[in-house]
Amino acid sequence: VWNANRRKCLILICRCFEVVEGLHCFCLKFKFLFLFLYLHNHLSIHLSSSMRRQSLGRSTRSVSKMVYKVVQKGKGHSKLEALFNHPLYNLPRPELQEDDWLKWEEDGYDKAAWTSDSETHPPWLRFHLGISRWELYDRKDPNLAEVTHYLATQRILNVVQKTGGTQLKLLMSFPNYGQALLKPMRQSRDAETDVNLFYFSDFERHNAEIAAFHLDRLLGFNRIPPVVGRLINMSTEIKEITTDRRLSRTFFTSPVGNMCFYGQCEYYCSTEHPVCGRPHVLEVSLATMLPDLSLAPRRSWRSPWRRSYSRTKQAQWEKDPAYCDTVKQTPPYNQGSRLVDVIDMAILDFLMSNMDRHHYETFEKFGNETFLLHLDNGRAFGRHSRDEPSILAPLRQCCRIRRSTLLRLQLLSHPDFRLSDVMRESLARDPLKRVAPLLSEPHLSALDRRLATVLQVVRDCQDHHDDIIYNDLEAGAS
């Protein structure tokens, strides 16, 4: 070919060189453009914003915004910190008496445990010791971060299936007797729940458990035990150490070579619904265990707004618009803060679209004057494209709300403390953030949209009713 068409070949080679050189020049030009933009942005941060608006094009403006954000962050401007520094998140705590702490019978824990230096206790025990009548933990207690760090890093000593409930859960044991409730990842993070699936058929999500803990804390409730994400090795951290035969015999290798298991439970515990690793690494959520029931018994309450858990039946509250009038007259909702506590819970559930709040629990020791535990949030955050108005029925039907809750919700709708932003920032502290954001952006913006809906419902109430606000900020109220 070369001999026959030497001239044509030479021309072709020259063309190639031209193209390469052209590309090179093109790249150089771009390099200069980027350098220019970079310098321009760095300098323009210090110019007045109007000058910047005039001098910069659209794309460079967004770059400069980014840089500006970084600069702001560098100065320690965190929306999350600003939120938690706000007076509404630092309200004076009611003075706690001896019987406002969750103490239990002395034979459970050594009596010395109560008096000795707290530095000698493992983080999970300090968490137990910090449970009070009005909240599960003090947000400012540095031990909180230690508990989650402990669960996320300590060696796993044993694993068994947790009985009770319908879906697969594992009980993990750590050194120093710490324990956690594990929920595995079963679907891709962004899978939206099938629209044809009823709420009672939905899978549980590990990231929902994690996100619910963060959301509850951001709302100022502090009623969910600390939950943290972790990557575990299914071979060495479950299969090889479990003493639970019913669990170990359900392990298998999938056709593509991933390690899977399904355990034994009522729903979704079969070869058709396996929990699989990649190839044996699994994402899970770990919830701090509450004190054992034998030490600190709890009472389970059926939610007045419980769903029917049937494809065809409707619950009473769905048929009767005056349903709340009955609830208001029924103990324990006729006294104290119980009704507004259920409404707090409904607001939390509406924000994260959890339709599965059939029961709630309280610590028996505190009787009826105590906070409500928001356990079991695995079915939240299933859908971001739709909101479920019926979850707000307690608020809409009763038109009551705690003053402190309303004020915090209003704060979270303000751009400086925007719920989606503080949530993103809070979730970024979880170790699983390295794998992928715990909640996708559509889920985060759904939070803002739903918050606006909650505030609208309160305004609608104010248009038609008096006595909406339960003033818990006055002395004497809780």
Ligand SMILES: Nc1ncnc2c1ncn2[C@@H]1O[C@H](COP(=O)(O)OP(=O)(O)OP(=O)(O)O)[C@@H](O)[C@H]1O
């Ligand atoms: N952090 C925790 N510490 C101690 N016990 C817990 C904790 N979280 C949940 N539990 C207990 O374990 C039980 C089952 O947990 P969970 O409700 O998450 O499972 P589930 O399978 O979704 O249950 P259900 O099918 O009843 O909704 C709960 O009823 C609760 O009493």
Ligand SMILES: [Mn+2]
């Ligand atoms: Mn459940």
